[in-house]
Amino acid sequence: MQWHSLTSAEQLEKIKEESKTQPVVIFKHSTSCSISATAKSRLERQWPDAGLTSVKPYYLDLLSYRPVSNQIAETFSVRHESPQLLVIKDGQCQYHGSHLGINLQEVKKLAS
Template sequence: MNWNQLTEVSQLHAIKEESFNQPVLLFKHSTRCSISSASLSRMERQWKQEEAGELKPYYLDLIANRPVSNEIAELFEVEHQSPQVLIIQNGACVYHTSHMDISFGNVVENISN
């Protein structure tokens, strides 16, 4: 699995535009949280590129980049959680979940075709 680093608020508008061409996964990770670490590890272990298709994964260290996390909540109209995954398609959040509900299977099931 190859994460794309999300470190700047300005990237979010590009990601929103990108989501009109391919689905985008945002993974918000707290480096201080054991549940977040477990969720990240599970996602990476379960990732199968052939099932992910064109899904483009972005990783956000929300401790180091809290303003980006805040903007995600506002731009995509989701309550902040940590850890949290969001699927962005056609400029909108079509799925989000957090904590132990994060899994690759749930992500793949919720990509709109």
């Protein structure tokens, strides 16, 4: 799994455009939270076998870039949670899951 760093609110417009040609995942991670670390580890372990090669994954360090997280919530009309995984497709959030409820099978359905 090759994460792409999400560090600025300006990248959200690029992500919306990218999502028109391929699904995009945004993973919001709190580096000080053990549940978030567990969710990230699960994602990284399960990703290779989940058949998500067409999905571009972005990683947001929530503690370093909290304003970007706030902008994600506003741009995609989702409540802020951490950890949180969003699937952006056709410029809109099609799925969001949080904590240990993040489900790669749901992501795979949207990626097909």
